[in-house]
């Protein structure tokens with residue numbers, strides 16, 4: 001029997017993510033930014049961002065994230081934070097910490113910035129600096145102290161993969177020492193540069209299982225002192241994630257050049273004309289554009305999603321992953337065990353398993369570090 005059709009009313013965007021710039025001082029090989037972002041040199045002006053923020057707020061957006069690239073590379077970040085707060089947004093800075101001086105932090109605190117998420121690449125200086133291809137470990141440690149000093153809740157994000165999964169215990173110890181309140185251990189999801197480096201970054205099942213058991217043991221030991229979120233890599237699951245809480249559901253991302261996106265990776269999908277805030281009102285983008293309506297509801301779904309009881313819960317998984325792995329964004333995300341292409345995902349995991357069991361593991365090809373736009 002077919003699962004009932006759903007086409008819920010379009011709710012307002014709750015989360016506006018302002019990707020202020022693709023420029024970044026770091027070169028992480030797991031960055032989710034588009035791999036061709038080095039060619040992207042046009043960024044919205046301060047006034048254009050103000051306008052986007054005003055429009056999104058009028059539509060009902062409540063949370064405003066500033067990310068990139070590295071948002072601190074924008075000299076007008078403080079102005080944007082100030083305007084965001086004035087409009088009544090809950091504001092959130094997602095940063096590598098590079099460029100966060102005490103005076104900038106003090107100013108943003110004064111303007112009411114609500115929340116900062118700081119990223120580290122590892123608990124060791126060597127690996128942190130190798131992965132970011134910069135000497136930034138000590139600088140980040142200083143920024144972590146500053147964030148505490150300015151009485152922000154300390155939120156630390158570490159992306160996990162083959163190179164640092166075995167360090168999870170040390171990463172947790174580092175976070176405790178820094179006084180972190182919320183530690184996000186996010187296994188790499190394979191988009192952007194991470195997809196380019198998938199074979200090099202893919203962990204073994206044993207690594208993931210071991211890290212998860214370490215996290216559980218630490219949780220039991222430290223109790224509420226620090227909350228730890230451990231996100232299992234998609235490829236190791238049998239059911240897909242409800243990516244972005246559904247396409248055009250709650251998330252409105254604006255790329256540095258003003259392109260409006262229902263998710264970070266959407267630009268990789270061919271045949272969709274993503275609207276730009278330079279020439280289209282945010283309301284029209286959200287409610288009426290073909291791009292934002294393309295994968296709402298279930299009319300676009302094929303089997304097995306169309307007849308699946310979970311379709312209103314997981315929305316068939318991730319459109320960008322379906323496209324990257326099957327060549328058709330309307331297919332079920334092959335992470336799902338019901339997908340006819342699930343075997344491809346298992347083969348990728350098995351391949352990592354085999355290669356990494358070799359006595360001295362060498363990536364089949366060197367890691368490709370993220371290239372940055374010059375400006």
Ligand code: FES
Nearest residue numbers: 243263318319320
């Ligand atoms: Fe685009 Fe999942 S990242 S839908």
